[in-house]
Amino acid sequence: MIADESATVVARIAESVGGRIMSGELQPGAPLRQDHVAREFNSSHVPVREAFRQLQAQHLVVAVPRRGVRVAPLDxxxxxxxxxxxxxxxxxxxxxxxxxxxxxxxxxxxxxxxxxxxxxxxxxxxxxxxxxxxxxxxxxxxxxxxxxxxxxxxxxxxxxxxxxxxxxxxxxxxxxxxxxxxxxxxxxxxxxxxxxxxxxxxxxxxxxxx
CATH class of the missing domain: 1.20.120.530 (GntR ligand-binding domain-like)
Incomplete structure (x- = not known):
């Protein structure tokens, strides 16, 4: 049950953040802070990190060394x-x-x-x-x-x-x-x-x- 709840939170975060990226609300290069996202969704950092991994697999975000996770470029x-x-x-x-x-x-x-x-x-x-x-x-x-x-x-x-x-x-x-x-x-x-x-x-x- 706990695992199912965690997966649901991950999916909700990935869908919401991904939708903002696709619509242009989150612009290319914009930083994505784990603590800010966790606070918005009332979650721990663990599902946020997993959601970011899913978004990275979808080519919507990139992990930049020493700069954290950012919206993927659109050049x-x-x-x-x-x-x-x-x-x-x-x-x-x-x-x-x-x-x-x-x-x-x-x-x-x-x-x-x-x-x-x-x-x-x-x-x-x-x-x-x-x-x-x-x-x-x-x-x-x-x-x-x-x-x-x-x-x-x-x-x-x-x-x-x-x-x-x-x-x-x-x-x-x-x-x-x-x-x-x-x-x-x-x-x-x-x-x-x-x-x-x-x-x-x-x-x-x-x-x-x-």
Whole structure:
């Protein structure tokens, strides 16, 4: 019971702090003090440290020697690294997922695509975008790979919100998603993987401040 309660506190801290980072409330480089966070959540330092480890695995915070834990940078090098890691790993996951895709899986992928097309807010679009990419790779049967991708996808969500803040956002359809789904329905895995890699790496062209 105590372990369950501790895990719940860790999850609550990680979700709350991660949400503030993704939304931009906590800016890149901002320090995260264990004592301040522990006080806010009325907890000991132990769950705070574990929450920080989870956020670090999600590429949302970094541990800087002699400077403590800080919000991860959001410069062009970070954008490039996240995009290239996602492109490589998500293609591996898709190659293992595609042979196991059932009509029900394809329906979930299409539902996420439709929800993204119909999104009227950046928050709804981000949820649908993440759901689309998760649905593509869910059947791959590689839990360690999926755990790594989950963190990279959250880091990508932070970039989506940053784009919306800097350049604005308006409802639009995602043609790349539609082409990927069409390739999967046609059982053209090489084309689907090429489209997915190209789609993910377009984020490298973002002009974010260094």
């Amino acid at each position: 062009i090098n970070s954008v490039k690294e996240i995009a290239e890691m996602r492109a490589a790993l998500e293609v591996v996951a898709l190659r293992n997922s595609a042979p196991k895709l059932t009509p029900a899986h394809l329906a979930r992928i299409e539902l996420a695509l439709t929800e993204g097309d119909n999104a009227q807010t950046i928050e709804a679009f981000e949820r649908a975008n993440r759901a689309f990419h998760q649905a593509l790779v869910a059947p791959c049967g590689m839990p360690r790979l999926l755990a790594n991708l989950e963190g990279l996808q959250l880091a990508n969500s932070r970039l989506v919100f940053a784009m919306a803040r800097s350049a604005g956002w308006r409802p639009r359809s995602n043609q790349d998603h539609r082409l990927i789904l069409q390739a999967l329905r046609a059982r053209n895995l090489d084309q689907a993987c090429h489209l997915l890699s190209r789609h993910i790496q377009t984020i490298e062209r973002l002009s974010l401040p260094a």
